[in-house]
Amino acid sequence: MSERIEVDVAIAGGGTAALAAAVALKRAGLSVAVIEKRVCGAGASGVNFGGVRRQGRELVELPLANRSRLLWEGLNEFLGEDVEFDVSGHIKLARSDADMAELERYAEAARAYGLDLTLLGANAVHAELPWLGEKVVGASLSPTDGQANPRVVGPAFARLARRVGVIVREHTTVVSATTTGHGFEIEASGGLTVTSRYLINASGAGSNLLAEAFGEPVPLTPLTPNMLVTEPLPYFVSRSIGVCGGDVYVRQIRRGNVIFGGGKGWFDADHTFARPVSEQSIDGMIRTLQLVPGLAEARVIRTWSGVDGQMPDHIPVIGSSSTTPGLFHAFGFSGHGFQLGPVIGIILSELVLDGRTESPIEPFSITRFVGDAGEAPRFAGVTGESAEPPAHVEH
Ligand SMILES: Cc1cc2nc3c(=O)[nH]c(=O)nc-3n(C[C@H](O)[C@H](O)[C@H](O)COP(=O)(O)OP(=O)(O)OC[C@H]3O[C@@H](n4cnc5c(N)ncnc54)[C@H](O)[C@@H]3O)c2cc1C
Numbered sequence: 022m023s024e025r026i027e028v029d030v031a032i033a034g035g036g037t038a039a040l041a042a043a044v045a046l047k048r049a050g051l052s053v054a055v056i057e058k059r060v061c062g063a064g065a066s067g068v069n070f071g072g073v074r075r076q077g078r079e080l081v082e083l084p085l086a087n088r089s090r091l092l093w094e095g096l097n098e099f100l101g102e103d104v105e106f107d108v109s110g111h112i113k114l115a116r117s118d119a120d121m122a123e124l125e126r127y128a129e130a131a132r133a134y135g136l137d138l139t140l141l142g143a144n145a146v147h148a149e150l151p152w153l154g155e156k157v158v159g160a161s162l163s164p165t166d167g168q169a170n171p172r173v174v175g176p177a178f179a180r181l182a183r184r185v186g187v188i189v190r191e192h193t194t195v196v197s198a199t200t201t202g203h204g205f206e207i208e209a210s211g212g213l214t215v216t217s218r219y220l221i222n223a224s225g226a227g228s229n230l231l232a233e234a235f236g237e238p239v240p241l242t243p244l245t246p247n248m249l250v251t252e253p254l255p256y257f258v259s260r261s262i263g264v265c266g267g268d269v270y271v272r273q274i275r276r277g278n279v280i281f282g283g284g285k286g287w288f289d290a291d292h293t294f295a296r297p298v299s300e301q302s303i304d305g306m307i308r309t310l311q312l313v314p315g316l317a318e319a320r321v322i323r324t325w326s327g328v329d330g331q332m333p334d335h336i337p338v339i340g341s342s343s344t345t346p347g348l349f350h351a352f353g354f355s356g357h358g359f360q361l362g363p364v365i366g367i368i369l370s371e372l373v374l375d376g377r378t379e380s381p382i383e384p385f386s387i388t389r390f391v392g393d394a395g396e397a398p399r400f401a402g403v404t405g406e407s408a409e410p411p412a413h414v415e416h
Contacts, residue, residue, distance in 0.1 A: 023212035028052040031207050031217035033195040035061035038351050039223035040178035041366020043187040054188040056209050062175020064225045068327035069171045073360045074111040076163035079336050081384040083134035089364035100177040104169050111166035112260040115159045120265035124161040152315045168261045168272050219347045219373050226330040228352035235345045239390045244331035244356050245286040245295035251319040253277030286326030295326035331355040339385035
């Protein structure tokens with residue numbers, strides 16, 4: 022059975038940024054359709070670590086992250102649901118003097134972007150977090166960063182989108198798109214054709230489909246961080262914790278479960294699903310988790326992974342297409358797009374409505390990769406085979 026939908030804006034992908042854009046555009050009076058391959062929030066937006074952090078970001082991302090942080094403050098009210106946003110602060114630990122020097126340099130540079138970090142010596146860190154392992158020599162604290170529950174955020178945005186009248190089509194895959202005299206014609210699974218004036222490409226790790234369709238292939242690769250959650254434990258991890266190098270990150274939710282991550286998983290051929298590395302490796306990771314010796318005996322009750330799109334320079338593609346008027350991209354968040362999701366939606370809506378945004382998005386232009394896609398690293402991308410995307414995850 023075939024079906025045709027005509028809207029002002031079609032959005033490929035149902036992640037947080039896509040849905041936030043859909044809500045803003047619908048409220049501005051445009052008709053909007055979101056087309057999602059699985060269910061909204063099933064991608065990276067719904068399965069991530071939950072870090073709502075500005076500390077440690079590339080400096081060019083900070084203006085966007087600062088603006089997003091303001092949105093997080095009012096997100097419960099905006100969504101009409103509790104997304105468990107907790108301003109726990111984010112503390113980044115140094116395990117060597119070289120790490121500490123790096124934290125000092127970052128704190129100095131970040132101040133110019135309005136991010137105030139507090140540097141702590143070894144004694145101060147251990148006084149605040151006495152359960153930390155011996156290896157910590159200092160830290161940098163961002164008191165206004167925090168954490169939230171991604172399993173709530175993604176679906177909550179989808180529920181709001183539906184409430185305000187966005188057409189949300191789940192289990193529907195965008196398979197191709199072309200330009201017409203008036204905009205776009207998008208073919209999706211199930212015989213669905215969507216015609217639209219504007220098209221937003223926010224398909225996460227699958228975004229190259231539309232980028233390529235409009236002559237802008239990019240070196241987008243899948244990133245699959247490992248996540249673990251323990252049984253509920255007495256509350257003790259009062260901050261969201263990362264380390265220099267980004268190889269371990271830990272937070273504890275109010276119910277007591279400790280969530281932590283490190284390493285990376287495997288992904289399937291079309292980068293839809295990922296699963297964590299072998300049980301043995303996870304056990305090994307737990308045993309070697311010298312940072313939090315108190316977790317050594319904790320029972321892991323679940324492990325998972327997810328797939329984000331990663332760019333070679335670890336910053337996303339955000340903005341107008343360089344080839345096709347009316348097409349906008351937002352993908353490649355390289356393992357740290359959860360915090361940015363709400364503001365990316367606003368930025369996309371500004372681009373559609375006004376042709377410009379107040380946020381400085383020039384560094385994220387897709388044009389920085391023109392001609393680069395052919396040099397993209399190649400991965401096996403088959404379940405069971407070892408996939409080795411470049412590691413750059415920091416939560
Ligand atoms: C395990 C993990 C931990 C992370 N931890 C953090 C963290 O602590 N803090 C942080 O800031 N960031 C974190 N991130 C990164 C963050 O989750 C992502 O950067 C962000 O969610 C990306 O959002 P997105 O909308 O681009 O992609 P997604 O949320 O993946 O959304 C893209 C959607 O597009 C759909 N799609 C793909 N192809 C098609 C198609 N052809 N047709 C229709 N739909 C399609 C997918 O099904 C998916 O739902 C983490 C990521 C992972 C995987």
